[in-house]
Amino acid sequence: MATRVFIDGAAGTTGLEIRDRLHGRSEFELIVLDDAQRKSEAARKDALHAADIAILCLPDEAAKESVRLAEGSGTRIIDASSAHRVAEGWTYGFPELIGHEKIANAQFVSNPGCYPTGFLGLVAPLVRAGLVPADWHYTVNAVSGYSGGGKALIERFEAVGAPAFRAYGFDMAHKHLPEMKTHAGLKHGVIFAPSVVPAYRGMVVEVPLHLGAMPGDPTADDLRAALSEFYRGSAVVSVGDDSAVGELLLDRNAPPSDAMELFVFGNAGGWHARLVARLDNLGKGASGAAIQNLNIMCGLPETTGLAL
Template identity: 80%
Template sequence: MAIRLFIDGAAGTTGLEIRERLKGRSEFELLLLDDAQRKDENARRDALHAADIAILCLPDDAAKEAAKLAAGSGTRIIDASSAHRVADGWRYGFPELVGRDTIADAQLVSNPGCYPTGFLGLIAPLVRAGLLPADWPYTINAVSGYSGGGNALIARFESADAPAYRAYGFDMAHKHLPEMKRYADLRHDVIFSPAVVPAYRGMVVEIPLHLGAMPGSPDAGRLRASLRDFYEGSQIVKVGDDGAVNELLLDRSTPASDEMSLYVFANQGGWHARLVAVLDNLGKGASGAAIQNLNVMCGLPETTGLRLGNA
């Protein structure tokens, strides 16, 4: 019997990508609402209760409302918003970090944010291994394609007077901060400097480190080797060879991908390092992560339907 799946918010960027990826997959029966029903509370409640699994592709407040509408149904939920990422009772949907069994058995799963996926993919394994200190004041410099900002930002960047660069988050209170601190087991909030560039999709997340000032003076080579060991066998997360990279580019027409590439760059003496993650903000940073979690929750091969390699 096919697994009944409801995407609440299927008309948004993330929801549309998920629907596209599920085309032709006979394991699932999509429960669909027409335009008149999409904002009807009773219709949404009925769909949420009829589904085996629901994926919430909604703004935070609407995602909280949807979780309440689904209460008592037994429906398993994947929330792509930031509403439940540090909430009690929810599992963090980063299988590589929290363990696939944790996701497979979960009732409620919250997708990671796109920027935190890059940050945590780099920092969390190294802090766990004791190679980087948990009490260091980490900073993040990151740029993303504009598709992650929702319809208003998409329209702004696709207008005739589109900006060439948009920096934001100057109140130092970005919604991604709590999950980055919690799931990297850090003692301090990070300083996060996000920006948007005129590419539809794609993301580069960078963490500069003064290794020579850290306790024990961590070695860049050991950091890279530890990341390779941590992600060994992964078809999704790859650790690159920094010696083969002269530049990292985000093209305006970067193709869709569910992979994430990690790099450890260092200077000659090894005193300075730049940890860099390259990913698709709509792939491993959103829709691809939701499909990965869906596969794991349903006992299906983890990479089914993902865009990997030349796919």
């Protein structure tokens, strides 16, 4: 019997990409609401209760409302918003870090944010291994395609006279900050410098490190080896051969990708390192991660339907 799936917020960017990835998959039966029904609380509640798994592609407050509407149904939920990423009772949907079994057995799964996926993919394994300290003051420099900002930002970047670059988050209160600190196991919050460029999709997340000031004298080679071992066998996350990389590019017309590449660049003296993640903000950073979690929750091969 097919698993019944309801995408609450299916008309948004993330929801549309999830539907594309589910197209033609006989393991799932989509519950679809028309435009009028999507605005009806009663219709949404019925759909949430009828589904085996609901995927929420909504703003935070609307996602919380959907969880409330689903109460008493037993429906399993994947929330692609940031509403529940550090909430009690929710499993963080980063299987490579959290463990596949936890996600497989969870009722409530919170999809990671796109920027945190890159940061955590780089830093969390190294903190766990004791190679970089949990009490360090980390900074994150990141650039993303404009699709991550939703319809309003998409329209802004596709309009005549669109900006060539957008930097934001200057209030130091970005919603991704608690997620980064919590799931990396850090003592301090990070300084996060996000920006947007005129490419539809894709992102590069960088964490610069002054290794020479860290205890234990870690080297770039140590960090790269640890990440390679941590992700060994993963079909989604890979650690690149940094010696062959002269530059990292984001293609304006890149196709969807649900993979993530990690790099560790070090200087000749070993004092400095640049940890870099390259991923698709709509792939492993959003819709692809939701499909990966859906597969795991349904006992299917985790890469089914993914673009890798």
